[in-house]
Each structure stands twice: as C-alpha cells, then as structure tokens.
Amino acid sequence: MDRLSELEVFLAVVETGGFTAAARRTGTSQPAVSKAIGALEDRLGVALFNRSTRNVTLTDQGRRYFDRMKPLLEEIEDANREVMGSGADMSGSIRIAVPTTFGRLHILPIIPNLLAEYPSLRVDLVLSDLRRDMVEDRVDLVIRVGAVEEPDAIVKRVASTSLLCVGSRQYFEKHGAPSEPAELARHNCLVYGGFEEVANWPFVGPKGHFSVAVRGNLTSNSMETIRAGVLAGVGIGMFTKASLVKELSHPDVVTILDDYVQATRDISFVWPKRRLVSARVRRVTDFLAASLEGQF
Structure with missing residues (x-):
C-alpha cells in the first residue's frame, strides 16, 4: 500500500472509530487496515492509536497528526476534483x-x-x-x-455590529430610565459573560471613552438567558445589534443612552x-x- 493510501486508511480509522468500520469504508479487509496502520506507525516511529478489545482511540501524537493531515488530504481531493472538472462537487x-x-x-x-x-x-x-x-x-x-x-x-x-443598551418598557415604567450612564449603578443590569458578578460597560462622553461598573441579580454565560431576562422586564442589558434583530421593532423594547453607546464588535x-x-x-x-x- 502506498503512503497516500496509508494516510487515507488512517483518516478512515479515526473518522469511523475502528479498523473494521474503516475496512468497510475503504473497501479493504480488516487485516489490510491493520497492516497499513502498522506500516505508518513504523515509518513515523510513534504509536498513533491506543488499542483495546473494545475501541481504538488516538494517542496525543495521533491527534496532532490527524489535525495536520486531514486538511492536506482534503486539499488533494479538491485538487483532483478540479482537474477532473467537478470542482463544485464538495463532498x-x-x-x-x-x-x-x-x-x-x-x-x-x-x-x-x-x-x-x-x-x-x-x-x-x-x-x-x-x-x-x-x-x-x-x-x-x-x-x-x-x-x-x-x-x-x-x-x-x-x-461589524454596534452595541446597544436595552431594557423593556415594563421595566422602565417601574424603575425609571437612566438619562446618563452613571445612573446604571442603581439599576438592575443583567451581566453576560459567565461567573463575573460585575461588568464594565463601555461608553463615550464629552471627555472620551469611559466605562461604568454594573451589576444585577442575573448573570449568565448564555446570551439567550440575558436576552430573555431583559425582554421579561427583569433588568437592563448590553447587546450587539445583531443579537436583537426582531426585538428592536417590538413596542416593548427600548434602547437607552444612545448618545453614549458608540462601540462596535x-x-x-x-x-x-x-x-x-x-x-x-x-x-x-x-x-x-x-x-x-x-x-x-
């Protein structure tokens, strides 16, 4: 078996999870797959797989080798398809x-x-x-x-997408709407980003860029959670415009501090x-x- 075929067998073993399944994919026998992998490991001087009676898993060296060789073989396949006039066939x-x-x-x-x-x-x-x-x-x-x-x-x-400071009309009717960023310190601000209880939201004023430390009763590493909380009237959030495509046209959604929010992502x-x-x-x-x- 030539070296390119050995590499194709190696990828088949990784992607199918075993020698028998790889043999079915490549149209060869299980002993032929084992022989090809053994020859490849001997040539490289490292073990690519951990073998047991139940499964086959990559070693650390095998994982690194797979990550480097997979795109190389994909490029070879793409080049072959282009030469044969089937470049648009992206299997x-x-x-x-x-x-x-x-x-x-x-x-x-x-x-x-x-x-x-x-x-x-x-x-x-x-x-x-x-x-x-x-x-x-x-x-x-x-x-x-x-x-x-x-x-x-x-x-x-x-x-790029601009940042927006957003709350619901329901929240502002109950708590009032801040007219400048410093007033956010007394509002319930919902923090996106994981385990941090305090977030520094970016603003721009007459003296340039500054940030305001905000906090609230809901933090999450899920933007969906913060978004749902704001829409339900729990508090105020900072979002990218791309995260609020439909909500910006909703009558209950209000952007605030627009003159101070100029950052983009x-x-x-x-x-x-x-x-x-x-x-x-x-x-x-x-x-x-x-x-x-x-x-x-």
Whole structure:
C-alpha cells in the first residue's frame, strides 16, 4: 500500500472509530487496515492509536497528526476534483462553531441554502457561547462576535455590529430610565459573560471613552438567558445589534443612552493555524460571508 493510501486508511480509522468500520469504508479487509496502520506507525516511529478489545482511540501524537493531515488530504481531493472538472462537487464534512444567539438568528437560516448549493456537503453546526479550542474540538471554522483571543489563528473580519443598551418598557415604567450612564449603578443590569458578578460597560462622553461598573441579580454565560431576562422586564442589558434583530421593532423594547453607546464588535471568521485551509472550508467561508453581507 502506498503512503497516500496509508494516510487515507488512517483518516478512515479515526473518522469511523475502528479498523473494521474503516475496512468497510475503504473497501479493504480488516487485516489490510491493520497492516497499513502498522506500516505508518513504523515509518513515523510513534504509536498513533491506543488499542483495546473494545475501541481504538488516538494517542496525543495521533491527534496532532490527524489535525495536520486531514486538511492536506482534503486539499488533494479538491485538487483532483478540479482537474477532473467537478470542482463544485464538495463532498465531505465541515464543523462550524458559532455563538448561540448569533448562530440561531443569522447562520441557521443560511444553512439550507448552503446545502442546496453543495448537496454532498455535511455540516456539523455547533451552537455554543463557550470559547472552543479549535484544534482539540476539531472545528474547521469558528465565527466570533467580538475580540478574537487565539493569537495563532487565521482571522477574516467580515462585518461589524454596534452595541446597544436595552431594557423593556415594563421595566422602565417601574424603575425609571437612566438619562446618563452613571445612573446604571442603581439599576438592575443583567451581566453576560459567565461567573463575573460585575461588568464594565463601555461608553463615550464629552471627555472620551469611559466605562461604568454594573451589576444585577442575573448573570449568565448564555446570551439567550440575558436576552430573555431583559425582554421579561427583569433588568437592563448590553447587546450587539445583531443579537436583537426582531426585538428592536417590538413596542416593548427600548434602547437607552444612545448618545453614549458608540462601540462596535467585529464579526470574524476564524480558522486554526495550519499550513493550509481546505478548498471546502474556503468555499463555505465565502458562501457564508456573502450571505451575511449587508445584514448589520
């Protein structure tokens, strides 16, 4: 078996979870798969798999090798399809991670069009407000709203969205509406961001940029939770405009302190730093970017 075939067998074992399943995928026998993996491990001088009677799992070296070799083989497959005149046939999978609210409002509606454009594509869409490790979680593309904290990542900024300070008419009728940011200190402000009880919300005044420390009786690492609390009249929240697409036209939703809130947040596509990004990921990225253009 040549070296490229060994790599294809290696990927099949990882993705199917076993030698027998990999043999079915590659159209070979289980002994042939074992032989190919053994030859690859001997050539590399490391064990790629932990083997037991029940399952096969990657070693740390195997995981790193998989993360580097998968996009390389995908690029080879894409190049072969282009040469054979089938470049638009994007078979295979892509895993996309996106914040929950942004994903629900802006990415989910695009997915049917993406799959219609590329029927052979398989999309694994992960909606989570947790910051995911792109390599460890085997994520091909991350969509970020706000700062990108991965220093080695490849970042493509595609849009920006303004911040808004928002409450419900129900809340303001009961507690009054602040006329300047400092008054937020006496209001119930719902804090997004996890375990922090206090948040520093950014504002701009005659003397430049400043922040106000706010707190309230509800904190969460889920933007959906904070959004629901504000809409129910529990307190005041700070959101990106992209998180409140429909609510801004609702008669019970009121933006406040508009003259003081001028900050924006970037919307970026992020890839883990690899030697190359597969054509599949590039095409999906271009499709999503074009679909999002002008929305914010």
